[in-house]
Structures are given as structure tokens and as C-alpha cells.
Amino acid sequence: MKKFTVMQGLVAPMDRANVDTDLIIPKQFLKSIKRSGFGPNLFDELRYLDEGQPGQDCSQRPLNPDFPLNQPRYRGASVLLARENFGCGSSREHAPWALEDYGFRCIVAPSYADIFYNNCFKNGLLPVVLDAQVVEELFEQVYASEGYALTIDLENQRVQTPDGECYGFEVDAFRKHRLLHGLDDIGLTLESAAAIRAYEERAREQSPWLFDAIR
Amino acid sequence: MTGQTLYDKLWQNHLVEQRDDGSALIYIDRHLLHEVTSPQAFEGLRLAGRQPWRRDANLAVPDHNVPTEQRERSGGVQAIADPVSRLQVQTLDDNCRDFDIVEITINDARQGIVHVVGPEQGATLPGMTVVCGDSHTSTHGALGALAHGIGTSEVEHVLATQCLVQQKMKNMLVRIDGALQSGVTAKDVALAIIGDIGTAGGTGHAIEFGGEVVRAMSMEGRMTLCNMSIEAGARMGMVAVDETTLDYVKGRTYAPTGQMWDRAVSAWRELHSDPDARFERIVELRGEDIEPQVTWGTSPEMVVPVGGRVPDPAAIDNDSKRHAVIRALQYMGLEAGMPVTGIHLDRVFIGSCTNSRIEDLRAAAAVVKGRRVAASLKQALVVPGSGKVKQQAEAEGLDRIFLDAGMEWREPGCSMCLAMNADKLGAGEHCASTSNRNFEGRQGFGGRTHLVSPAMAAAAAVAGHFVDVRDW
Numbered sequence: 001m002k003k004f005t006v007m008q009g010l011v012a013p014m015d016r017a018n019v020d021t022d023l024i025i026p027k028q029f030l031k032s033i034k035r036s037g038f039g040p041n042l043f044d045e046l047r048y049l050d051e052g053q054p055g056q057d058c059s060q061r062p063l064n065p066d067f068p069l070n071q072p073r074y075r076g077a078s079v080l081l082a083r084e085n086f087g088c089g090s091s092r093e094h095a096p097w098a099l100e101d102y103g104f105r106c107i108v109a110p111s112y113a114d115i116f117y118n119n120c121f122k123n124g125l126l127p128v129v130l131d132a133q134v135v136e137e138l139f140e141q142v143y144a145s146e147g148y149a150l151t152i153d154l155e156n157q158r159v160q161t162p163d164g165e166c167y168g169f170e171v172d173a174f175r176k177h178r179l180l181h182g183l184d185d186i187g188l189t190l191e192s193a194a195a196i197r198a199y200e201e202r203a204r205e206q207s208p209w210l211f212d213a214i215r
Numbered sequence: 216m217t218g219q220t221l222y223d224k225l226w227q228n229h230l231v232e233q234r235d236d237g238s239a240l241i242y243i244d245r246h247l248l249h250e251v252t253s254p255q256a257f258e259g260l261r262l263a264g265r266q267p268w269r270r271d272a273n274l275a276v277p278d279h280n281v282p283t284e285q286r287e288r289s290g291g292v293q294a295i296a297d298p299v300s301r302l303q304v305q306t307l308d309d310n311c312r313d314f315d316i317v318e319i320t321i322n323d324a325r326q327g328i329v330h331v332v333g334p335e336q337g338a339t340l341p342g343m344t345v346v347c348g349d350s351h352t353s354t355h356g357a358l359g360a361l362a363h364g365i366g367t368s369e370v371e372h373v374l375a376t377q378c379l380v381q382q383k384m385k386n387m388l389v390r391i392d393g394a395l396q397s398g399v400t401a402k403d404v405a406l407a408i409i410g411d412i413g414t415a416g417g418t419g420h421a422i423e424f425g426g427e428v429v430r431a432m433s434m435e436g437r438m439t440l441c442n443m444s445i446e447a448g449a450r451m452g453m454v455a456v457d458e459t460t461l462d463y464v465k466g467r468t469y470a471p472t473g474q475m476w477d478r479a480v481s482a483w484r485e486l487h488s489d490p491d492a493r494f495e496r497i498v499e500l501r502g503e504d505i506e507p508q509v510t511w512g513t514s515p516e517m518v519v520p521v522g523g524r525v526p527d528p529a530a531i532d533n534d535s536k537r538h539a540v541i542r543a544l545q546y547m548g549l550e551a552g553m554p555v556t557g558i559h560l561d562r563v564f565i566g567s568c569t570n571s572r573i574e575d576l577r578a579a580a581a582v583v584k585g586r587r588v589a590a591s592l593k594q595a596l597v598v599p600g601s602g603k604v605k606q607q608a609e610a611e612g613l614d615r616i617f618l619d620a621g622m623e624w625r626e627p628g629c630s631m632c633l634a635m636n637a638d639k640l641g642a643g644e645h646c647a648s649t650s651n652r653n654f655e656g657r658q659g660f661g662g663r664t665h666l667v668s669p670a671m672a673a674a675a676a677v678a679g680h681f682v683d684v685r686d687w
Contacts, residue, residue: 016542017535018414018514022654027635031280031299033254033306035367051642051660054299083535085415088448089652090633091350092252093366114418114450115350115364122368172382174238185368186265189376192232192240196268196378199231199242207342209471209479210244213271214317214338 002124003182007105008151009078011142012068014043019082020089021116025098029054038094039101043069069102073146081138082109086127087116096123106152108159110135121175122185126154128169154180218489220386221455222421225361225486229344231378241381244343246373247329248275248316250307251635252348256371257310267314268377274338275311275318277304278328279635283598283625287637291322300636314374327601327627330354330568334438335603337467341456341483346373351568351651353444356453357437359460359486361421363450385495387420387449388488391428393502398685400578401436402570402649402668404428404500405443406508410518412498417449420496423488424454428502434463435574442569443651446515455487509555509681510653510666512543517653519555521671521683527551546655547663548643556681558665561644563588563595563622563676564658565669567632570649571600573607575669580613582673582687583620589679595622596638598630622676634659647675 029041031054040058045051047069049062063070069077080099086109087095096119099107105125110132112120120127130138141161142148151160154176159167178185189196204211219227231240253275260266267273280300282288287296292308295301304321311318319325319332326332330351333339339355345362346352348370355362369379389408409416422444429437437454444452454460461480464470471479506520517540519525525544528551531537544551549558565571565579576599588595597617599605605627608614614624631638632650634657640646642661649672653664667675674684 017539020514020652020654022633022652022657026656026660027633030251030635031297031303033258033303035255035258045656045660085418085448088414089350089445089654091348091364091366093255093348093368096366111415111418113415113448115366115445119366119368122366172237174234174236174380174382177236185380186263186372186375189240189372189378189380192378193376195232195240196242196376200377203228203242207479207482209340209475210343212469212471214274214469215271 001122001182001184004105004124004126004154004179006151006153006155007078008149009105010074010076010147010149011079011081012074012077013139013142014080014082015139017083018085018088021087021092021095022089024087024095025092026052028052030092030094035097036101038098039103042098042102043067076103078103078105079150079152080104080107081135081142082107084110084132086112088113091115093119093122096120096125100125108135108138108150121179124179124182126152126179128152128159130159130167130169134167217493218491220488220492220494221359221423221453221486222361222386225342225344226383228342229361238380238382240378241344242378243346243373244272245339245345246273247333247345247347248273248370249279249329249349250277250303251279252367253310253370254303254306255367256374257314259371260374265375267316267374270315272377273316275307275316276326276329276332277307277321279629279633280304281321281628282636283628283630283638285626288626324602324606327604328568328571328629330442331571331600331604334358335467335601337464337470340464340470341460341486346379350445351442353450353452354438354442354568356441356444356451357434358464359453359456359483361451361453364445384421385419386493387417387422387496388494389422389424389498390426391500391502392426393428394431395428395502395505396685398670398687399505399507400668400670401432401439403505403508405440406510406515406518406666407500407505408498409443409447409515410508411500412447414446414514414516415448417444417447420449422447422449422452424452429454430457433574434459435572438572439569446651456483507668507671507684509671511547511549511555512540513546513653513655515653515666517543521555521681523555525549525551525553525555558645558680560647560675560680561593562640562646563592563672564631564646564648564650565596565672566598566600566630567650568600569651570669571598571604573604575649576604576608576613579669579673580616582670582684583622583677584616586620586677588621588676591679592676595676596625596631597622598625599627601627631658633657647672647681
């Protein structure tokens with residue numbers, strides 16, 4: 001997994017609440033059996049005027065000029081500024097895959113849906129939670145100044161604006177550690193293999209029916 | 216010491232290791248797989264040279280992509296017309312063969328939606344931890360299990376380690392006392408709760424549903440309720456074990472038998488919150504107050520009773536909420552303030568992991584029996600949740616009732632709930648749907664979804680618009 005330490009990136013606005021994962025990446029693209037290549041279809045129904053199909057050449061499709069990601073000033077954005085309950089709905093990890101594949105490394109929002117929040121950390125994507133009032137101010141600043149960039153420092157849990165204003169954010173210690181060092185979750189868990197086997201032995205004794213084989 | 220909640224007990228029973236950094240390693244008893252969220256996980260195992268930790272804890276079934284039209288379906292995987300869907304279902308078959316995981320394949324009589332099949336086969340049992348790469352895994356909490364959806368990285372993690380790294384959620388109790396009015400169902404209760412607390416109301420919490428209304432509900436009803444926990448923002452919803460649970464589980468294929476059954480039952484009887492258990496949040500509703508619900512917008516919280524009206528944005532003070540309502544009205548093509556009974560319908564969908572069990576089909580059939588769907592309707596689709604549900608419905612003659620009414624009777628699968636197969640809405644079409652999400656484009660590009668109960672969907676099919684099923 002990619003590490004996340006400090007980054008500075010252009011901010012793009014996603015100015016609506018309750019953005020669901022169907023909106024982030026519509027279902028027809030979930031038929032892929034790969035982990036990459038979802039970027040061109042990120043926010044497909046908002047970004048293009050036609051209905052997207054898997055495997056299509058998106059460079060030929062009609063763009064929605066009103067959608068921020070299609071506007072030159074947000075080209076190359078790597079920080080997405082969003083509203084409350086971002087990533088609600090389906091558990092599809094294709095949503096963080098699409099955001100990451102497009103080029104986003106960080107999302108800033110007042111709140112996230114639980115499964116989406118968790119999925120981000122598995123893909124080197126940092127979901128930062130800031131107070132709703134602060135997010136409101138950031139939206140105003142993004143709209144007011146072209147080229148608006150934020151610096152996100154995971155080690156110090158701090159977001160810095162272009163004029164030097166700093167906002168602290170909370171992140172769970174274990175998630176932070178893994179993301180800072182780009183650690184492989186499975187490898188880490190397998191270091192506890194002896195504890196897992198000991199648990200299985202205890203549980204098998206106590207509740208043998210839980211270990212009946214599916215066959 | 217204060218008592219434990221049901222969630223506390225399930226968590227404690229599966230704790231492998233508590234870590235200093237606040238995380239915990241939780242053991243997973245049952246892992247369910249389907250074709251959409253698993254291919255990348257199997258590929259990850261291959262790339263790392265890893266094998267499943269416990270093959271026989273896994274059960275796979277294709278459901279999202281499968282065709283429901285009989286002719287296409289009968290030819291098996293090779294007959295799936297859409298090549299991308301075909302490859303995905305084929306990949307599940309290949310992965311299950313390569314990793315020696317039991318799969319209920321596309322034309323097996325037991326095939327169906329993973330969340331219908333799991334409980335039906337006894338593959339999900341009370342007291343288990345159950346996960347699946349699908350957010351509606353919360354359904355299985357109805358059995359008194361700790362069940363929730365996971366992403367694909369976690370699918371790979373469970374395959375490789377039989378565990379998940381988790382953080383404990385807060386406890387939330389949703390208590391519905393009293394009794395439901397005739398014609399009001401678990402789906403209406405779920406929508407009423409979401410309308411009350413919002414789609415982020417349960418975020419960070421594990422919900423336990425309790426109270427007289429829940430105790431009186433069938434297992435099918437409890438599954439509908441737990442299924443939609445995720446639409447209330449909670450990854451997991453659960454119901455305490457009682458006689459209804461035990462009666463449902465007994466005799467199922469993978470359920471324990473004989474002396475082991477007795478041992479299991481005595482352990483399962485502990486699966487309830489202690490009287491002095493503490494919940495961080497309690498929400499209370501009265502059963503009598505709940506009316507049949509209809510969603511008018513593009514989020515499940517945009518819901519009103521059937522006698523209600525579409526909101527007027529001019530009456531909303533909060534900027535963010537007003538903008539959301541304006542956008543939803545525009546997408547849905549509705550007038551502010553119009554009655555929801557005035558919404559014209561193009562299609563009706565009865566199915567999905569929320570409402571495709573036998574009780575749901577009986578409720579819908581009772582409404583349409585001896586009647587015809589409205590001539591203005593393009594399609595009314597009934598998609599049973601599994602092959603077993605389909606068999607049972609046919610044995611009861613429900614298929615004839617639907618067909619005689621001019622509805623289509625299909626093969627089991629997720630179907631039009633998320634339209635990954637050929638069953639979808641056209642742009643601008645309004646659909647009365649018994650599924651769980653009314654997001655933009657969910658049932659097809661430009662499609663307009665209204666979430667309702669099976670009885671409400673059936674009545675709407677006959678009338679061509681929403682009607683109060685209590686007056687039926």
C-alpha cells in the first residue's frame with residue numbers, strides 16, 4: 001500500500017451532502033475484475049452527459065461543463081473537499097479505487113459513512129474529518145481563489161490553508177500508523193497467527209457448531 | 216458491573232486480541248462471497264502466494280449479475296449475454312474451484328441473493344460473526360448475529376486470516392413498542408426509522424432493534440429491518456434471539472442437530488441485552504404511529520407517509536437541506552408540494568435482499584389476487600430471493616396470481632435493485648420498488664426509484680400510482 005505522510009494538493013469541491021458510492025462509481029463499472037482503471041469513470045453520471053459503459057473510450061464522451069472536475073481550474077486536483085456523510089451506501093471498494101485512480105490522495109469532509117471511511121485507509125487515501133463550519137469556510141475559499149491548495153500532514157494531524165491557517169484533525173492511532181508506513185494489513189495480522197489458533201481452539205471447545213464445515 | 220448489550224456479548228465472544236492502539240482482532244465465523252466484490256481479493260491472495268485460512272468457513276453464490284429471464288438463465292454461465300457479466304460470474308466459479316471454496320452455482324436450486332441464501336441454508340446462525348463484501352450483510356443480524364458489510368481488501372483479509380482488525384462501535388437501541396396497524400410492515404418501520412434519524416443517524420453505532428413490535432415480527436420481517444440498518448448509517452443491525460429465531464433456524468441444512476442443537480440453543484438463549492445494559496443512544500417509536508411509507512427523493516431519508524406530500528424547498532431554512540431537496544425534486548421530476556399518490560408509475564419491482572422472501576411475496580400476491588396491473592405500466596417484475604423461495608411460492612400458487620395479474624415471474628437474483636443485469640429502468644421512468652436504495656441512477660441511468668413495502672408496491676402496480684394499502 002502507498003504511504004501517506006505529508007502532501008500539498010489542489011482542492012476540488014464536491015458540494016453536496018450524502019454523496020453515495022453509487023454516485024462515486026456507478027454499478028456497470030463494478031463488473032471489472034481488476035483493481036485499477038476506474039479513474040475515468042469516477043462520478044460518471046455527474047461528469048458526462050451520456051450513459052457510460054464499461055470499456056468505453058471516455059475521451060470521446062460529452063462532458064458536463066458544470067461539473068467541477070471538468071473545469072480547467074480544478075485539473076490535477078488531489079484533495080477533494082466534500083460535505084457530510086460522504087461515501088454512504090454500498091460497501092464497494094471500487095469507490096476509493098476510483099478516487100485514487102483519478103489522482104485524489106485526500107478527502108476533507110465533516111463526516112463519512114463507516115464502510116467507506118474504513119475502505120479509504122486500505123488504499124492509501126486519507127479521509128480527513130474537519131468541523132462542518134471549517135469545511136464551509138474552506139468551500140468559500142476554494143470558490144474564491146483559483147489554484148487553492150491545502151497541505152495535509154498526517155504525522156502532525158494538521159491541515160494548513162494557503163494563508164497559513166492550521167486545523168487539527170483526529171485519526172485513530174492504528175489507522176494512522178498503518179497509513180504512515182504503508183503497512184500490509186494481512187502481513188500484520190498474520191504476526192498474530194498463534195493468537196488466532198489459540199482462539200480457535202478455545203472457541204471450538206466452547207461452541208463446536210461454529211466450526212461445522214460448509215460442504 | 217453494568218450489564219452487556221447483545222453487541223457487547225457478540226464482540227467479547229469473538230475477541231482474539233485487544234491491542235494498545237485501540238484496535239482489536241475479531242474472529243469471523245462465516246464469510247459469504249459473491250461475484251462482484253471478490254475477484255480482486257482472490258487475485259491478491261494469488262499475488263502474495265497465500266491460501267485461505269479456513270476454507271470451510273466460506274460460502275459463495277453469484278447473485279448481482281445473474282440474468283433473471285428464464286431463457287437466458289437456463290443456459291448457465293455461458294449463456295449470460297453480457298460478456299462482462301459473464302466473465303465476472305465465470306471468475307467466481309474459477310476462484311472457488313482453485314481455492315476449494317463451496318459455491319452454490321448459478322443454476323443450483325439453492326441459488327439466490329446471498330443475504331436470502333445464508334439464513335435459509337442455516338449457513339448463518341445466531342451468535343456468529345458474519346461478513347460479506349456487501350453492505351446489506353447487516354440482514355443476518357436478525358438471527359442474533361454480528362453481521363456487517365466489508366470492502367474487498369477486507370474480503371482478502373478474512374480469506375487469509377479468518378479475522379478482521381476492528382474498532383468497537385457504540386451501542387444504539389431502536390425500540391418500537393405497541394403494535395403495527397394492519398397493512399404496515401417491517402419495511403415501513405425501517406423507512407420510518409430512517410426518516411426519523413436520517414441516513415447518517417446510525418453512523419459509528421451498532422443498532423439493536425427491540426420492543427414489542429420487533430418481538431412480534433417474523434424472521435422475514437426482522438431481516439428486512441436489519442437489512443436497512445445501513446441506510447440508517449449503521450453497518451450492523453441486530454435482534455435478540457427468541458423462540459421465533461430458534462423455530463426459524465431448526466432443521467436448516469447447516470444448522471446443528473441432535474445434542475449439538477441443544478447445546479447451541481442453551482448458548483443462544485444468552486444472546487440478548489442484559490436488563491441493565493447501557494446504550495449510548497436510544498430511539499423510540501410507537502408502532503401505531505407508523506403509516507405505510509413512500510420515498511419521494513434520492514436518499515432513503517427523503518420519505519413521507521403515503522398520505523403525505525413532496526416537500527416544498529421554500530419552507531426549508533437549512534441551506535444544505537434546501538439545496539438537496541431542490542436537486543432531488545429536479546432529478547425525480549416532481550412538483551414541490553404535490554401528494555405522493557399523484558406520482559405516475561412506469562414500472563414496479565418486487566424483489567431484492569430487503570423484500571424477496573416468501574412472506575413478502577405472499578403479501579404482494581394477497582393484494583394483486585384477482586386483479587390486473589394498470590394498463591399504463593410498462594412492467595411489473597417479481598423476482599424471488601432464492602430458488603427455495605421460488606419453489607415455495609410456486610407450491611402455494613403465488614406465481615399464477617402474479618402472472619394472471621400481468622406481472623412477470625422471474626428467476627432469483629439481485630435484479631433491478633441495482634441493475635447490474637438486464638433488468639433496469641429507462642431514463643425518467645418512475646418505479647415503485649421494494650429494494651433499499653433510491654440513489655440517482657441506482658436502478659438505471661436517469662431512473663427514478665420510490666422505495667415501498669411489497670404490499671404497497673403491489674397495490675401501486677394495480678392502481679398505476681401510489682395508494683394507501685390500508686384502504687385496500
